[in-house]
Amino acid sequence: MSLLELDDVSVTYRIASGEVPAVRGVSLSLDAGAALGIAGESGSGKSTVAMALLRLLPRDARVGGRILLDGDDVLAMKWGRLRAVRWAEASIVFQGAQHGLNPVRRIGDQIAEPLLVHDLAKPDAARKRVAELLEQVGLPAWRARSYPHELSGGQRQRVMIAMALACSPRLIIADEPTTALDVMVQAQVLSLIKELVAEQGISLIMISHDLSVLADVCDQLAVMYAGRVVEHGPSGEVFHEARHPYSRALAAAFPTVGDPVSRMAPKGLGGDPPDPMHLPGGCSFHPRCPVVLDECSSIDVELWPAGDGRRAACVRVRETEDAS
Numbered sequence: 001m002s003l004l005e006l007d008d009v010s011v012t013y014r015i016a017s018g019e020v021p022a023v024r025g026v027s028l029s030l031d032a033g034a035a036l037g038i039a040g041e042s043g044s045g046k047s048t049v050a051m052a053l054l055r056l057l058p059r060d061a062r063v064g065g066r067i068l069l070d071g072d073d074v075l076a077m078k079w080g081r082l083r084a085v086r087w088a089e090a091s092i093v094f095q096g097a098q099h100g101l102n103p104v105r106r107i108g109d110q111i112a113e114p115l116l117v118h119d120l121a122k123p124d125a126a127r128k129r130v131a132e133l134l135e136q137v138g139l140p141a142w143r144a145r146s147y148p149h150e151l152s153g154g155q156r157q158r159v160m161i162a163m164a165l166a167c168s169p170r171l172i173i174a175d176e177p178t179t180a181l182d183v184m185v186q187a188q189v190l191s192l193i194k195e196l197v198a199e200q201g202i203s204l205i206m207i208s209h210d211l212s213v214l215a216d217v218c219d220q221l222a223v224m225y226a227g228r229v230v231e232h233g234p235s236g237e238v239f240h241e242a243r244h245p246y247s248r249a250l251a252a253a254f255p256t257v258g259d260p261v262s263r264m265a266p267k268g269l270g271g272d273p274p275d276p277m278h279l280p281g282g283c284s285f286h287p288r289c290p291v292v293l294d295e296c297s298s299i300d301v302e303l304w305p306a307g308d309g310r311r312a313a314c315v316r317v318r319e320t321e322d323a324s
Ligand SMILES: Nc1ncnc2c1ncn2[C@@H]1O[C@H](COP(=O)(O)OP(=O)(O)OP(=O)(O)O)[C@@H](O)[C@H]1O
Pocket: 013, 014, 015, 020, 022, 040, 041, 042, 043, 044, 045, 046, 047, 048, 049, 058, 209, 276
């Protein structure tokens, strides 16, 4: 059985002017010990998926479908069970560590907090565990006594990773964990994440707009566009031989890990992603698609088997695969 299964998950935000369909019918699964990357431009719904996994969305969000963590539906969990799941079974590392840490509390106390709150350690044992965690993320144990402002951005992100590891969760969700860091530090934090996943058998969901970063760390990739998964499959295949024209453009924008061009818009694509409140008819990508066909403005294709374990939501893929 998969560790995590998303079954037809959708999220709609209610705002004053109407409803924002941020995530639409996402189905994905993750095996224990595996790493799944979720890619897409800003506004494609990646963070909304991440927050939905642990029911961290604001109250104006309505979530549909099922999110099964070890067979247990997160969306149907009672509050007590959900509290036990957060940190202890699954934890999140957010973008921009400096916002996640309390500036007036020592690093060690903040890393120990989830252990103490979940009653997983007494204060003495928690202190030892903090020293161990700091070493695991490449920081000296004495850093436990430091305050966040005494650390660099990269060190603070390591602290966030230590916190996420504190209760030995089976799943870590990392939402743009390196975006706010400079290129060298980004590479160091990425290799730390890779090492932890490989050595500790932790499952990972990593979110980024940068497909090359995800391809480097993850076994599987899902590419999102306007709230839907448009391509999914093994990393190498999706990154190097994408079948959906949007994934191809995204892959072409990010030639190597950490390259400064990774802030570029997808190659060859004009325009912006659509406003989710006014999605174009047919395939949401068709107004920007470089290989658009007449029928794309009326047909919205589901994910379709696209060879080598991939699935892609494109009418051209469906026609090619049907013909072969
Ligand atoms: N609290 C909210 N209320 C209303 N709309 C929201 C809210 N949060 C996100 N959205 C909208 O939902 C859509 C998906 O946003 P989301 O942040 O999940 O995308 P993303 O791919 O993670 O983007 P980014 O990379 O910029 O974080 C966007 O159109 C966004 O404007």
